[in-house]
Amino acid sequence: MSISDISTSIGNINLSNPFILASGILDENGYTMKRILSEGASAAVTKSIGMEERNGYKPPIVAIDDPIFINAVGLPNPGILNVGEEIKTARESGKPVIGSIFGKDENEFIELAGKMEEYGVSAVELNLSCPHVKGFGSEIGGDPNLVRKIVKGVKGAISKPVWSKLSPNVTNLLDIANAASDSDALVLINTVRGMKIDIYSKKPVLSNKVGGLSGSSIKPVGIRSVYEVKSNMDIPVIGVGGIESGFDAVEYIMAGATAVQIGTAVWKYGRAVFSKVTNELLEFMGSEGYGKIEEFRGIALK
Amino acid sequence: MSISDISTSIGNINLSNPFILASGILDENGYTMKRILSEGASAAVTKSIGMEERNGYKPPIVAIDDPIFINAVGLPNPGILNVGEEIKTARESGKPVIGSIFGKDENEFIELAGKMEEYGVSAVELNLSCPHVKGFGSEIGGDPNLVRKIVKGVKGAISKPVWSKLSPNVTNLLDIANAASDSDALVLINTVRGMKIDIYSKKPVLSNKVGGLSGSSIKPVGIRSVYEVKSNMDIPVIGVGGIESGFDAVEYIMAGATAVQIGTAVWKYGRAVFSKVTNELLEFMGSEGYGKIEEFRGIALK
């Protein structure tokens, strides 16, 4: 039996396998990204980068109760001006590096995207899940007008592909997805807002109290989001949320995803998760007789 | 050591313990509710009842991958006119029965609530999570104006307490909670929208495709919701979502909940879950030296 072809491409970005390192996980340090790319990830998205250097929240930044995983890292980042060297180091891997950015408005996003393009990223990923001051308690990604402006603005300003990463913490995901429809791809989903209280210290565990739930608990939310968008729009989608195995990735691909990202599973399986999921995907395709990913992409939508 | 007092009350409704059977779980048949109340639940909320008889969705109505639990039952119910006998049977237990109702608009909710009052329920719970035709893909509970109208309308029409059960599938929970602030209590949360695809049959498992995620996966979302509302509003809250142990209940109570509801845990532990969680709560209060629930209610908010 010949081995299946698991390559895929998102626009002009060719990936040797569908597994991309998600933003915020082991992607602050260029040497780390380079190692993960050499160990099997087909691309890496950087930690989300903003205008200014930020330390992020004080620890605890994670509240873990297997399989529950909640984080509130607080967007620590060196500031856009200090990240060029890390991206350069990561790019020595020869694989695509995607620059994730966050800002408080359209103008910041445009400036950040321009810098990322200078640093040689293959695409820019807009993290639209940072807190939005108006309508407190919610995120930029919950406001369709703001999303439309940011996406249009960045698309007009750079020539590299623009991916929009959307939040599931919204009343109507399709409204937001439509607002972001100028993007070259949508990345679904970011974390789900959650909290953990420790009953012996009687306090929220995270220093920021509220955090983002990720990992296997949110896979159903991610699958639903990808399916909902792909049922209604014709735009490439990158699935993310709770992928721990090649079989989880198949579920996303059957819901219509072109590629997937992996974050929290690194906690369970270490960097080796990338070779694990690749083997599992090959195993599935071999046993089910699939030669290429396209043969089952979106098949559950029919 | 004397045994702790675990009774609580929500307005004028006195509960022997904080554990209420949640709507939609073993509460269609009056004999079933009666048995569960005799086996330890302090009150039972009926399955949500609408104007007309409905069969609900075809099976599969559940997609289970422990601990992931997704359901799309489709609001089967005998119609409000056929439910009186079941409530009567359940009330033979001597414990409070809460009537859950769903409707398409204010007028339906008012009519349903009036009937429930006739049947002798101790409170009416408004299920605001049914699909809302405008803004497809979202729920009545995502529209603050509609929520305000329904709550005001029902409050004006009946004299029994009105509880509003809110959905976590919204951009800004506080907007909705404020819209429902005329309620005698808020019930937080209903399920989180999710989906499961079976990769061998290549199809969504649920006949309705999309369903509601419940159980331990959503406990962080429930805790966050209760905490967020109790940090900002002075209204009794009943916590629900992923409670499987007395310790989970303590977490909700520390976030500010007056009582809690249990649904999906019945799947793991059977009806015996009610005596299990009661014992665990007593164990916690004993070992931590608490005499009454009020001593730690909302303690994590400080």
Add this chain to the structure above:
Amino acid sequence: MINSVRILRNEINTPTVNSLYFHWDVRVEPGQFVMTWVPGLSEIPMSLSLTGKEKCLTVKKYGDTSNALSNVKPGERIFFRGPYGKPFSKVRGKTLLVGGGSGMASLRPLIDQDASGVVAARSSDELLFKGLFPIDKIIVATDDGSEGIKGNIVDALREIELEKYEMIYVCGPERMIKSVVDFVAGRNINMELSLERNMKCGVGICDSCSIDGFQLCTDGPTFGLSTVLTMKEFGRTKLAESGKRIWFQ
């Protein structure tokens, strides 16, 4: 988790009943069932009619879903979750298996050298698994008299000294079981009955299979005679798919 396994063979048992054989490496006890999903149609409870290394579903064609299931070809997949439910008790000594309709499916794994059978059906060609009993250990009854006793299952039971069995296992539609229970009520016999009701979730949360506050899918489907005798809803009333109460005529 949904199991998907390929069918080894599809055996025709009667004009309306087929058996699907497959390997599934999970411990199952007689009386347990699986929720069987036919993608695109529905999901229905099916007893395991073999519980050894090789497993079997024995499917009576009632409606769309059971018809589609009975048509699965060797090499094709079936999808199910489970096993669910409380099995029959094991006993040492003589047993009697009493099955009506597709009820023999769940009793089949109990057939051994100590077991006798009572099999009832509308007519001769619908008698299920009667050939698995030695000829001197089986009594059959048909509504139309085309084989065995002309009459129903109770007519057959009248012929037997029920007290001599260590355990009598009964499976069939609620109406049939009701007639058996009425027949034996007050007598000193050991009996377990596997009941049938609508099932949606199979895991004890949806309430659609409940009877007197017990969930058939988790507390049952097998119940001891003494428990069944206490049930006020048994044979009298149940909830329709919507949850509306209906009465047996």
Add this chain to the structure above:
Amino acid sequence: MINSVRILRNEINTPTVNSLYFHWDVRVEPGQFVMTWVPGLSEIPMSLSLTGKEKCLTVKKYGDTSNALSNVKPGERIFFRGPYGKPFSKVRGKTLLVGGGSGMASLRPLIDQDASGVVAARSSDELLFKGLFPIDKIIVATDDGSEGIKGNIVDALREIELEKYEMIYVCGPERMIKSVVDFVAGRNINMELSLERNMKCGVGICDSCSIDGFQLCTDGPTFGLSTVLTMKEFGRTKLAESGKRIWFQ
């Protein structure tokens, strides 16, 4: 899961170091650590300085969090998650334990009859756990010469024939470890080093503790000498709390 256990006793080791003793029924190996949460302040990595049935954290007071932790009284609770990290390898034969600053904390569980120690500190009263070694098996060095060799840890190592040890275990701040590594580079000795960097998550996902693409919290904190020798970032550069790259002077 966050463990919350009550402290049995709080022992003063030096003017700046306390040890907290407690029971925690989990298997821990020397070299592993826990993320210790001081509610309201922060969460910091702490090695287990005892790994038997009774466990111990040995805390040097640096900032607010470690100060608060070192003040926990008997009967009060500490909160932590773990154990995390790759332990030191076990060997048979003579071992040498080389600790600077609070580094002796993680080496303490390795003290046995085959172990000799090199303990360094600024001055005599800050020498940690030197009393746990027999007097003929310990070499001390102090910056101010108030006890033992006047000088740093490398000055002490010069006095010793390192090749005769089956394994040399080293723990301390990166700068100290760097000087040790530079001193032994090229020689034929077995050495494992426990490194220290900022840690936020403790479970290998936040990248704050990384060095040359390895995560100290999961791939380490213990590394073999040969691995450390390949590390381009070691002793030269690391990321600040924000992720900004900074260089060691």
